[in-house]
Amino acid sequence: MKTKAVRLYGKQDLRIEEFDLPPISNDEILAKVVTDSLCMSSYKAANQAADHKRVPDNIADSPIIIGHEFAGEIMEVGASWTHRFKPGQKFSIQPAIYYEEGPVGVLSAPGYSYQYIGGDATYVIIPKDVLVQDCLLVYEGPGFYPASLAEPLSCVIGAMHANYHTKAGSYVHDMEIVEGGKMAILAGVGPMGLAAINYALRREDRKPSLLVVTDIDQERLDRAASLYTVEFAASRGIDLRYVNTLFMDNAVEGLRKIADGEGFNDVFVFAPVPQVIEQGDAILGFDGCLNFFAGPSKADFSAKMNFYNVHYAYTHVVGTSGGNTYDMKEALEIMTKGLDPAGLVTHIGGLNVVPEATLDLPNIPGGKKLIYPHVEMPLTAISDFKEKGKINPVYAGLAEICDRHNGLWNVEAETYLLANFEGLNN
CATH class of the missing domain: 3.90.180.10 (Medium-chain alcohol dehydrogenases, catalytic domain)
Incomplete structure (x- = not known):
């Protein structure tokens, strides 16, 4: 073979x-x-x-x-x-x-x-x-x-399972996010942040009552809000807020005010930026847990943390890297149920683009780049299908299908691509 x-x-x-x-x-x-x-x-x-x-x-x-x-x-x-x-x-x-x-x-x-x-x-x-x-x-x-995409989804599933909380007088860690608690996802509208939002909104076993998602890129915040709407969150019993901290005079005070001044039970940091980590630490409530999800590339990466609160306010910090097999199985199961x-x-391409795209990945905007190894296709943003469709009917077909699915990639588009990809280069 x-x-x-x-x-x-x-x-x-x-x-x-x-x-x-x-x-x-x-x-x-x-x-x-x-x-x-x-x-x-x-x-x-x-x-x-x-x-x-x-x-x-x-x-x-x-x-x-x-x-x-x-x-x-x-x-x-x-x-x-x-x-x-x-x-x-x-x-x-x-x-x-x-x-x-x-x-x-x-x-x-x-x-x-x-x-x-x-x-x-x-x-x-x-x-x-x-x-x-x-x-x-x-x-x-x-x-x-x-x-x-089950593997990246399993990473955020594992992160939420890894958070923990405690009870006074007990040394037993109560694993998981707080049911009905207050959650913040900082720098949260990149690909993995979107996965975390999607999972948090669709969980059946436990969910927060308040979910605050922050970033400093309004365009990405608006896209996230169009995909995972405040209205849908409300139907799930979740008060979802998208917040651009760039427009806040004092982000820590502003975020704590959204949490009624009490701080957050669970905070997830999705960017390896010291200021974001320190912001996450500062908005933790009593017995709050900070999950540093983003993986830094430098071995000496560090940020400040308030150890007074570690001692007196029982705040915790955890880090997770990937999900385990149980998290993968949960990801596959929740997707079969509709997630x-x-x-x-945001992008689709063939095997031919993998070397260049992989080495340039930090510089390519958007979310996940999905590769179809049996296809020869330039790395193409889904938003560009319509323009390319003016010349190539295969792109026009993909654009029409994705438009019917809120501009998103979908099973119908995948099936169409796999059946018609030879026409991409005509």
């Missing part, structure tokens, strides 16, 4: 190559990748290469396939796994796997660590490492792109 994939050979050395996959063993599965979502973590891996904790040292001779937010279809199942999986099933991957080797555990992940599996490929071999750790997850919902992560997606 031949595959075409984007492989990492060294720092900023990404190459699109076609090569043969070996026959699968009894403990492996052959799969077709239908979609992959580009992630800043891939940008970091491409720039750090072998210095990255999940990337092997020998990639110059044994390159790895990049991409870890992917979904597709099972093609062939090794004999040891026919009791669990079958050809034709749709799947998602929990990429963050761990296995013990000697006295120190090994961090490993598709998209960082393997020669024959990664999201930016047409066909892959799912290895035993993934299977034995229950990280190949069957997806039964509509389309493929939601399953591709659509399409609001995260």
Whole structure:
């Protein structure tokens, strides 16, 4: 079986190559990748290469396939796994796997660590490492792109599960956000912030009574408000406020006033900016929990924190990096029940754009860049489909479909693209 994939050979050395996959063993599965979502973590891996904790040292001779937010279809199942999986099933991957080797555990992940599996490929071999750790997850919902976005959604699910609170006189941590509490999502209208808003509004088990989302980019705030409306939040019993802190004389005082002067139970910081972290700390209420979600790239990154409040006001700080398998399963389940992560997606492209787009990811505006590995297509903003449609009827068809879905990517558009992509270059 031949595959075409984007492989990492060294720092900023990404190459699109076609090569043969070996026959699968009894403990492996052959799969077709239908979609992959580009992630800043891939940008970091491409720039750090072998210095990255999940990337092997020998990639110059044994390159790895990049991409870890992917979904597709099972093609062939090794004999040891026919009791669990079958050809034709749709799947998602929990990429963050761990296995013990000697006295120190090994961090490993598709998209960082393997020669024959990664999201930016047409066909892959799912290895035993993934299977034995229950990280190949069957997806039964509509389309493929939601399953591709299950991994980023699982990250915000894990973050909310990781927050904790305490009771006076007890050392037991009460895990989770406060039911009916006050929540703030700071710098919260990037792709991951949108995922957090979507999840917070649609949870069935617990939700805040007040949700404040801040940013300093009014255009992005307006887009978030059009996707996840105040009216819908109200129907869920949530008072949702979108706030541009750039227009506040004193952001801390203004935000605390929205919370009736009491501060917030749960604060999530979605940008690695010291001032935003310190703002989050300052708006915490008694027994409040600050979750530093954004991953900094510098090992010496730091910010001030009020330790008087840590001691006397019982404030806490936690950090999460990715979701676990249970979070992934919850993401897939909630999507089959109606949560659509399409609001995260702003660009669509083919495998041909992955090297350049990955290395330039911080400079490309918008949200998630969704890749279809079997498609050759320039990286195109959904908002540009209509203009391109003046010349190419395939783009015109995509524009018409997306217009009927509030300007968002959707299963109908995905189906249309996969059936008509050969016409993109005519």
